[in-house]
Amino acid sequence: MAEKKQDVLLEVKNLKKYFTISSGLFGGKTEYVKAVDDVSFTINRGETLGLVGESGCGKSTTGRTLIRLYDVTGGEVIFDGAEIGHMSEHELKPYRKKIQMIFQDPYASLNSRMTVADIVGEPLDIHGLASGQARQDRIYELLHTVGLSKDHASRYPHEFSGGQRQRIGIARALAVNPDFIICDEPISALDVSIQAQVVNMLEDLQNEYGLTYLFIAHDLSMVKHISDRIGVMYLGKLVEIADSNELYERPEHPYTQALLSAIPIPDPEITRNAERIILEGDVPSPLNPPSGCRFRTRCRYAMERCSQEEPQLRDIGNGHQVACHLMDEK
């Protein structure tokens, strides 16, 4: 069967991001936090890839390294055919426009001393996209796109609710006509009834402008709702990635299974009768991760081999990839 070639927008190959932590004032011993350790995935144009996993597993670091807020320790980031992971700031400039980021905290991420018009207009100025009347028209257009009005333009962030502030952040991200937006917990700080407003808007914008999203979140129900495919991270590693329905119906990695079973469903009968896999213990320190499979200290299926050999991500069909030695026994 001749497969239709997928239109890949972003390809991440063996991405690594290590942070150095030196203990002691005068250097002393240098330790590494391997926040992202050899992670590979692709995102197709117009697609949403969700990224989930426990706090500290490296989701934000992955996003921030892709957008070159951090230097790449190793590996490649290929965006629209070009390797941007090691470009100089000058070479990077055109790509800075194409990739935007929306942050978790709509309170902290907007400059409180700038008006909404200036917040949304700033990227237009930086990239020299519009000035004078054209700039103002574009700002009004962007505010309209995210469901705010002209009248909001001269106000300051503190005059808005959380959901409205997140809209301002989205309008700012859209100002430069990006192709790809990294959404890092964009709704976590919002009220439940407001989250749906923002999620629907992100979906509408995607349909209208053909945007591609990397959607990072804790709320696995919302990630499933918005994502076409989902990647699961654990301690700096990608342990499973699959189509979102496939992942929820047939999770293969023991960590994914535990993660999904732990989600409380908003339906008393279903959730009370659900079988939960309760994981023992906490996530180990990323300074000193377990040998072999990093999940082995909490895995109920751990075998001898798991402490000696690191499982590699392997395709088990339909693009469903899993990194677990159990896959060899199937």
Next chain:
Amino acid sequence: MDRRILELKDVKTSFYTHLGEVQAVRGVSFTLDRGEALGIVGESGSGKSVTSMSIMKLVQYPGKVKDGQILFKGQDLVPKSDKEMMGIRGDEIAMIFQDPMTSLNPVYTIGDQIMEATMKHQGLSKAEARQKAIEMLKLVGIPSPEKRVDNYPHEFSGGMRQRAMIAIALSCQPDLLIADEPTTALDVTIQAQILELMKDIKDKLDTAIILITHDLGVVADVCSRIIVMYGGLIMEEGSAEEIFYTPKHPYTMGLLKSIPRLDLAEKQRLVPIPGTPPDLLKPPTGCPFASRCPYAMNICIETMPEYTVSETGHRAACWLQHPDAPKVEVETGVKRGEI
């Protein structure tokens, strides 16, 4: 023994700020029995935390419980002095907050902090208190508790700190445990551990629990009865089944439709509630939800509706429940057992 442990009667709490009176809680009444888990859900700023702070008498200046009664084991807590409350807090009523780091003292070991409570309230000796602290850490699932008891809070992970908080809260076997967003800062796998623990102590120790959360999945799992708050008032109260399967209040219905269902394969578009909640500096005279309610009528804007109560105690404050109200097609809640 009387099963009733707590009764709030028309409690009103306000903050007297330089901008004016913020009417955070505007007349809240409910009851709670031993061994019962009551969930409080609702919009951010609807008065959930202020309600629990009022019960604990921890409302900070410029706030004050200005009206109503809080009957704990039949005694009104409102007129009690700080000194009397100190004896009750931590002993008979305990509270767990969202952020364990702000409520644990960084300069004392976890063990010292548990021991302080039991030595003060239960008169245990130092050795007994230490033994008890180790037992409590074990109960909340801290591995090698005999070693961990000497750790400082910063040596614990977020989930372990939250469990240590629960250990402190439970060490004096309180009759009432108030948990305000106890798992919001935690990962789902750790959340599942904590929720199991809460169900356990309710069943085994007959502790009454008030669980405040914005996560409807969490209340569905843990609570048998649920209160839905909006604009400083209780909009609806009922059993978990009533709230999820046959909600009566449009805000509850809106809340249920705005969350995605993990267990449904078909992708459904979320239905957000438009608009934003009211300003409690000038709360509306009528129904606080009127500006966002798809069914709002003239009377809703003018007059706050009374509760309509069913035989099972399912109550809602909404004009649609009035016998003379026009019959409207309202969408119901979650379809029962829909997988």
